[in-house]
Amino acid sequence: xxxxxxxxxxxxxxxxxxxxxxxxxxxxxxxxxxxxxxxxxxxxxxxxxxxxxxxxxxxxxxxxxxxxxxxxxxxxxxxxxxxxxxxxxxxxxxxxxxxxxxxxxxxxxxxxxxxxxxxxxxxxxxxxxxxxxxxxxxxxxxxxxxxxxxxxxxxxxxxxxxxxxxxxxxxxxxxxxxxxxxxxxxxxxxxxxxxxxxxxxxxxxxxxx
Numbered sequence: 001x002x003x004x005x006x007x008x009x010x011x012x013x014x015x016x017x018x019x020x021x022x023x024x025x026x027x028x029x030x031x032x033x034x035x036x037x038x039x040x041x042x043x044x045x046x047x048x049x050x051x052x053x054x055x056x057x058x059x060x061x062x063x064x065x066x067x068x069x070x071x072x073x074x075x076x077x078x079x080x081x082x083x084x085x086x087x088x089x090x091x092x093x094x095x096x097x098x099x100x101x102x103x104x105x106x107x108x109x110x111x112x113x114x115x116x117x118x119x120x121x122x123x124x125x126x127x128x129x130x131x132x133x134x135x136x137x138x139x140x141x142x143x144x145x146x147x148x149x150x151x152x153x154x155x156x157x158x159x160x161x162x163x164x165x166x167x168x169x170x171x172x173x174x175x176x177x178x179x180x181x182x183x184x185x186x187x188x189x190x191x192x193x194x195x196x197x198x199x200x201x202x203x204x205x206x207x208x209x
Contacts, residue, residue, distance in 0.1 A: 003192035006033045006095035008088050010120045013041025016102035016139035016164050017049045018179045028069040030192050035088050036078045037120050081118040088123040091130045097190055098127040101137035105147050112150040128157055135189055139164040
């Protein structure tokens with residue numbers, strides 16, 4: 001199996017919930033164990049942007065997401081925002097990679113300053129201190145100088161900043177195609193197989209005439 005077997009997926013209150021749901025579905029299909037975190041703001045945005053309304057309690061949410069994605073029992077694990085005993089809160093138990101998608105600018109700021117006021121921030125802090133893979137997917141426009149400074153700071157710490165900015169060279173026909181572009185880039189960074197988007201030049205036969 002290429003790529004990490006266990007992944008923390010955190011969802012915060014920026015627009016772009018389709019990215020999170022699509023990534024979760026892909027990770028489940030690739031037989032990854034997903035440690036799922038979501039803020040209250042993200043739950044509100046998800047109910048606004050999609051037809052998914054998550055139950056408020058972690059255990060009920062875990063059951064819902066397991067059924068929604070067709071995951072195996074125990075494949076998706078959901079934790080509350082202050083579940084400090086969860087594996088993601090410690091370097092000895094945290095997965096090898098973490099993705100925050102979408103990543104709100106507030107969460108971006110908190111991670112950049114080392115704040116650990118909730119489990120999403122603590123999990124990101126653990127990922128950075130353990131030198132593990134942290135992918136942040138901000139969805140904001142325009143970016144302020146503060147946002148850009150925080151991104152630069154996190155990039156210098158080793159995090160990958162992957163803005164939710166889909167490309168168009170694959171000639172997208174639907175919104176799902178645009179969502180898949182960003183999710184495919186995340187999966188490529190995780191070294192997890194994906195068949196949604198060919199890599200640039202993958203089918204190029206050569207020649208300059």
